[in-house]
Every structure is written in C-alpha cells, then in structure tokens.
Amino acid sequence: MKSTVIKVLLSILLCYMIFAAVNESFSVPLIILSVIPPSLGLPLILMILTGSSVNSAVCCSLIAVSGIAVNAAVIITGELNQFFKGKIELTVFIIHKYARRCIPCLFAISGTTIAGTLPFLFIRSGSNSLITTLSAVIATGVTVSFVTSFTLIPSIMVLINSYKGVKYE
Secondary structure (H helix, E strand, C coil), X not given: CHHHHHHHHHHHHHHHHHHHHHHCCCHHHHXXXXXXXXXXXXXXXXXXXXXXXXXXXXXXXXXXHHHHHHHHHHHHHHHHHHHHCCCCEECHHHHHHHHHCCHHHHHHHHHHHHHHXXXXXXXXXXXXXXXXXXXXXXXXXXXXXXHHXXXXXXXXXXXXXXXXXXXXC
16 A cells, blocks of 8 residues: 555656756746646545445546536636736736636536536445445546646645735725
C-alpha cells in the first residue's frame, strides 16, 4: 500500500511538471491540482462512513475522478488566465462573469459523467454492489470537482493575482 501511495504522489508530481512546462508558470499547476484533494476526499470519507472497502476497482474510479477534475480545472484556469493577462484593475463581479463563460463546458464534462453513473446507483442486487460503489465514487467525486472548479479556482487565482499587484474593486 505504501508503494502505491508513493507512485500516486510521483504521478501527481509528473503532472505538475507537465503543467508547469505547458503554462510556463509554477503557480498555475498548483491551482489546477488543487481540485484533486476535495474531489477524492469526499468519496473516500463517504466510503469510510458506509464501511465500503477500498479495492483496486475503487482506486481506478478515483483515478478517473481525478482526471475529470483536472480536465475541468484546466478549462477554467485557461479561460481565467487569458482574462487576467494585461489587467490592472478588476472587480469581483467581472471575474465571476468571466468564469461563468466556462459553465457550459464544465457542465458538459461533469453533467454527462454524473448522468451516466446515476442508473448504476439504483441497482439493488448483492452481486452488483461493486458497480454501485464505483458509481457512487464517480458521481460524488465529479460533483465536488464541478463545484470546486467553479468556486475554488477563481478564488485562488484572485488571491495569487492580488499578491502580484493586480487591484480589485
């Protein structure tokens, strides 16, 4: 188990290095990867509370959730990065309005995934409990990634840009 955790952390570090190279920034990859802990945390907490076991299939669904979460974060971070370039004074309303432009794309990613897992959540048979668990992990993780992508990422970007000297009204 310890070697698996180390491998996951190394893969996240590799993702950070790739995002840093693509964005030519050290802070943007941290913003993008900040959606992973909440997106994986809630499904794991729910699994612990319900007494479900964490096996290799559940770990695969967690990897899928982290990929979808990063995808949503890349979309909104890219949009907001273009918006922040060259801006000296911004209002929070303008930032929120600009972030709302990403909603159709974020909803397409998250909504279709959640809608695809909903039928499997209602399967009530002893032999299909693994499928129900996997669907619950994916549905909760993607829901949290949608919320954090729309709320957490713009907030972090405002904080980082205010540290860089961008003024907000």
